[in-house]
Amino acid sequence: MNGKVTVTGMVIASMNLSESDRRVTILTKERGKISAFARGARRPTSMLMGCSQIFSFGEFVLYESRDGSFNVESADIRTSFAGVHDDLDKIYYGMYFCEFALALTRENVNAKTELNLLYAALRALEKGMMDRRLIRIVFELRFLTENGEMPETYRCMKCGKELIDEEHVLFNAKEGGFICMNCSGGMSGVPASRSTVYSMQFIVSTPLDRLFSFNVADNVLKELEAVRRAHTGTYAGYHFKTEEMLDIFSEQ
Numbered sequence: 585m586n587g588k589v590t591v592t593g594m595v596i597a598s599m600n601l602s603e604s605d606r607r608v609t610i611l612t613k614e615r616g617k618i619s620a621f622a623r624g625a626r627r628p629t630s631m632l633m634g635c636s637q638i639f640s641f642g643e644f645v646l647y648e649s650r651d652g653s654f655n656v657e658s659a660d661i662r663t664s665f666a667g668v669h670d671d672l673d674k675i676y677y678g679m680y681f682c683e684f685a686l687a688l689t690r691e692n693v694n695a696k697t698e699l700n701l702l703y704a705a706l707r708a709l710e711k712g713m714m715d716r717r718l719i720r721i722v723f724e725l726r727f728l729t730e731n732g733e734m735p736e737t738y739r740c741m742k743c744g745k746e747l748i749d750e751e752h753v754l755f756n757a758k759e760g761g762f763i764c765m766n767c768s769g770g771m772s773g774v775p776a777s778r779s780t781v782y783s784m785q786f787i788v789s790t791p792l793d794r795l796f797s798f799n800v801a802d803n804v805l806k807e808l809e810a811v812r813r814a815h816t817g818t819y820a821g822y823h824f825k826t827e828e829m830l831d832i833f834s835e836q
Contacts, residue, residue: 588657591615591646594641594702596682600626603671604836606636608645608656611685613704616693620646620654635659639668639678641703667710675707676679677716680706680826681723687822688731718805721812722795724785724820729788731818735811736761739785743767745802751778755811757818772815 591610606625610618634640635656643660646654668674671699672814685702689695705723706801708714714722725735741759743766753762756773762781763771776784783800800808 587648591644592701595646596686597640598638608636609686611689611695611699613699615695616691617689618654620656622656624640632656635661635734637664638682639665640677655656665706665710668706676830677709678706680830683824683826685788701727704792704796711797713797717809721808724812724816725787728819734788735815737781737788740764740767747781753781777806779804783808
């Protein structure tokens with residue numbers, strides 16, 4: 585369908601095309617990710633300057649041409665997450681979240697859940713509601729869960745036994761979840777405590793409005809980070825350029 589299209593979304597990528605134009609990718613609730621031209625957005629007086637910046641969230645009016653390309657006509661930006669833009673470390677995390685969403689979403693597929701998750705992660709990052717490393721862990725694991733790669737956190741992947749009484753287990757990404765100690769002989773994986781299992785259960789099943797609302801002890805954070813690395817490495821299937829910047833900055 586050609587003509588005007590109104591969508592709710594967030595700019596997750598922005599690229600300069602010329603001295604005056606930009607191309608943006610918007611993750612939209614209604615139609616997944618959409619690439620669109622923001623003509624004149626680089627001019628200081630342009631009404632599109634603000635809405636062509638990464639993290640800009642709101643309602644976008646696009647014009648769809650006959651060839652299927654889009655142009656941004658106007659936007660009502662509700663938030664641009666200024667608290668993220670003001671902190672270099674937060675910028676790196678936010679850019680990473682956007683690249684993650686860019687890689688794992690599709691065009692013309694409803695992305696309401698993914699958009700809401702990205703919004704909640706950026707809000708948690710902006711407000712300092714949790715350790716930034718934990719925000720990343722929660723965002724990645726829940727994003728993959730919503731995309732059909734939910735790890736099994738309640739039962740052993742081998743014998744099916746409930747893990748509620750297990751003090752220690754093993755997380756094996758290729759098996760798709762946790763393995764009890766009785767079944768883990770000779771297997772590789774991430775050793776995990778009961779608290780890490782509980783945290784994982786919370787991450788994959790808690791409603792979004794309460795998802796970014798907890799913190800964990802340092803030892804649990806380390807285990808969750810190892811689980812995140814294994815699960816994302818197995819199921820994301822993408823090399824994230826911004827992850828390199830994030831890792832370099834974190835080491836400074």
